[in-house]
Amino acid sequence: MGSNLTSNFIEIVAVILFGIGFTDLFLHKNLIKKIIGLNIMDTAVYLFLAVKGYIRGLKAPIIVDQVQSAEVYINPLPSGLVLTGIVVSVSVTAVMLALTICLYNRYHTLDLDVISLKIREKEE
Amino acid sequence: MSFVQNVPCFSILMAMFAAIITSAVKGKAARRISIFVTAAIGIMSAFLLVFLMGTGESYAYMMGHFPAPWGNELRAGMLEAAMALFFCIIMMVALFGGMEEARADLEADKANFYYIMANLMLASSLALVYTNDMFTAYVFVEINTIAACGLILGKFNELTIAASVRYMIMSLMGSGLLLLGISFFYDMTGHLLMSYMKESILLIWQTGEYRIPLILTIGLVSVGLAIKSALWPFHSWLPNAYGYSTVSSSAMLSSIVSKGYIFLLIKIIYRVIGPEVFAESHIIDILFVFGIIGMILGSLDAVRQKNIRKMIAYSSVAQIGYIFMGIGLGSAEGNGAGVYHIFAHAAAKSLVFVAAYGLIKASGGCRDINGLRGAGFRNKAAGVGFAAGSLSMVGIPGFAGFVSKMMFAEASLETTAYTIPVLAALAISTVLNAIYFMRVVLILYTPLTKEEKAAGMKEKTVDNSWQFKAAIAGGTVLNLFLGICTAPVMRVVKNGLEILG
Numbered sequence: 001m002g003s004n005l006t007s008n009f010i011e012i013v014a015v016i017l018f019g020i021g022f023t024d025l026f027l028h029k030n031l032i033k034k035i036i037g038l039n040i041m042d043t044a045v046y047l048f049l050a051v052k053g054y055i056r057g058l059k060a061p062i063i064v065d066q067v068q069s070a071e072v073y074i075n076p077l078p079s080g081l082v083l084t085g086i087v088v089s090v091s092v093t094a095v096m097l098a099l100t101i102c103l104y105n106r107y108h109t110l111d112l113d114v115i116s117l118k119i120r121e122k123e124e
Numbered sequence: 125m126s127f128v129q130n131v132p133c134f135s136i137l138m139a140m141f142a143a144i145i146t147s148a149v150k151g152k153a154a155r156r157i158s159i160f161v162t163a164a165i166g167i168m169s170a171f172l173l174v175f176l177m178g179t180g181e182s183y184a185y186m187m188g189h190f191p192a193p194w195g196n197e198l199r200a201g202m203l204e205a206a207m208a209l210f211f212c213i214i215m216m217v218a219l220f221g222g223m224e225e226a227r228a229d230l231e232a233d234k235a236n237f238y239y240i241m242a243n244l245m246l247a248s249s250l251a252l253v254y255t256n257d258m259f260t261a262y263v264f265v266e267i268n269t270i271a272a273c274g275l276i277l278g279k280f281n282e283l284t285i286a287a288s289v290r291y292m293i294m295s296l297m298g299s300g301l302l303l304l305g306i307s308f309f310y311d312m313t314g315h316l317l318m319s320y321m322k323e324s325i326l327l328i329w330q331t332g333e334y335r336i337p338l339i340l341t342i343g344l345v346s347v348g349l350a351i352k353s354a355l356w357p358f359h360s361w362l363p364n365a366y367g368y369s370t371v372s373s374s375a376m377l378s379s380i381v382s383k384g385y386i387f388l389l390i391k392i393i394y395r396v397i398g399p400e401v402f403a404e405s406h407i408i409d410i411l412f413v414f415g416i417i418g419m420i421l422g423s424l425d426a427v428r429q430k431n432i433r434k435m436i437a438y439s440s441v442a443q444i445g446y447i448f449m450g451i452g453l454g455s456a457e458g459n460g461a462g463v464y465h466i467f468a469h470a471a472a473k474s475l476v477f478v479a480a481y482g483l484i485k486a487s488g489g490c491r492d493i494n495g496l497r498g499a500g501f502r503n504k505a506a507g508v509g510f511a512a513g514s515l516s517m518v519g520i521p522g523f524a525g526f527v528s529k530m531m532f533a534e535a536s537l538e539t540t541a542y543t544i545p546v547l548a549a550l551a552i553s554t555v556l557n558a559i560y561f562m563r564v565v566l567i568l569y570t571p572l573t574k575e576e577k578a579a580g581m582k583e584k585t586v587d588n589s590w591q592f593k594a595a596i597a598g599g600t601v602l603n604l605f606l607g608i609c610t611a612p613v614m615r616v617v618k619n620g621l622e623i624l625g
Contacts, residue, residue, distance in 0.1 A: 092292075
């Protein structure tokens, strides 16, 4: 158990960061801070994937000096997943920020509780 | 390889390309392209379904140039083809039924954006149905989220913006959990293709190694998808998102988007985790309990609503609870009933949403249930549609809802521990369903009193466009078909689930 903690140090950091980001996204009232939480959460997963994909001593998967053996290189797939994930989270963040601007223009606040109150008044 | 086996790939690409083309054309042409593509995909899926029912097997379809353990794959069996066909039919009902309101709700120069989102939503839902790769599933889940957000925003006002923000926040929490779960699965198994993952997971489970991480990961994936498909208690985003958006969006969101996620969860259970491992992990009990609580609390919330659209939205929470209860039973029968209820609920809910629009129109835009008095006489097509949808939701024999409820009850008899809670929840929920749906139907067919007529309340009948009538007719026929011709659909569901793994 204890030995795992040191060898999986970065994975543990990644999961803790995920928890921080998730809580932020879940509990914060301020929309901008929620979006920051979203980014921390997503980045934590990419950190996890990147760490899992890296094997100490092996090279980046680009063929140099005609060395074709797969033993020398790391698996490029996790890095590919990270790249795809970054694209996804950038677009989601962009949508969220655009929505935040629209919301701020209408309600003049970023606090979701205040917005819910205003909606409730509107409904009645 | 037969030519018809290209259908999964073609249908996803066609919907994607339609989304690109619609960005360049005006609103009316965009709508036509959207409808044409949906119809074409529906017909293609029907051919695929017939073909797969003949062979009785599922097949893998290689995407790109790398073979199985490394490359990306689609996989289609008869259940997937049936689901794709069904999504296309629902999409047609939603597009036709909401056409009039869409004309009023969408800004004329931005109407084509709405159809981009609709096409993207269809493409990503089809991809969720067909894909055999976990990470592809994640990417399309996110595309689906953004497209659904765009659909909510089709009618652009203060309420829908707030609703879509709330939808996005909950949805992103769900997809974050899903992504972490997929990363853990990848870490433990070394595969991304579902079928290969299953072999490794079975091996890991049998050796007893990584037991806690595996259960945790199953939990992350299940809860992530449960949040996205609005299982109680994660449903807080749902009522406003369904209640305030334009009617096509409400129908599509409730009947295609959330059902796509549930189908993905069922697929992951069968093809990645394995039903046995899933049944042994305790996550299944959580889904079961939440499903049962959702069935009752969702219905109670629906009873309290005054706004008809929000009442229908809360009823969705209850019906999602039914499906998760079926999954939570953990037997093949339970899952079969869950899948049948996906069909039944989607057919009834889209019909009810579309019909409610016609009734609201006949009452001068009034959304309050008490203000709809006599609307069934003023708008005959909508009244009939709403009554048919309500009967199906309540579970009257001859309609789709009855069959799935009966299947749930039968499935619960397999395990004695589950029998009493399931039957009790079914009974309570059915009574509550009857209370709030039949109350509306009674109000619809109560004529206005003389004083009210004298006070100048509307009594004129409204004319419906042929598209609206077609949507109502299509939805009603679909509900009756699922309620009466149950044997072929059940066969597809049963055999489809068997070969899903």
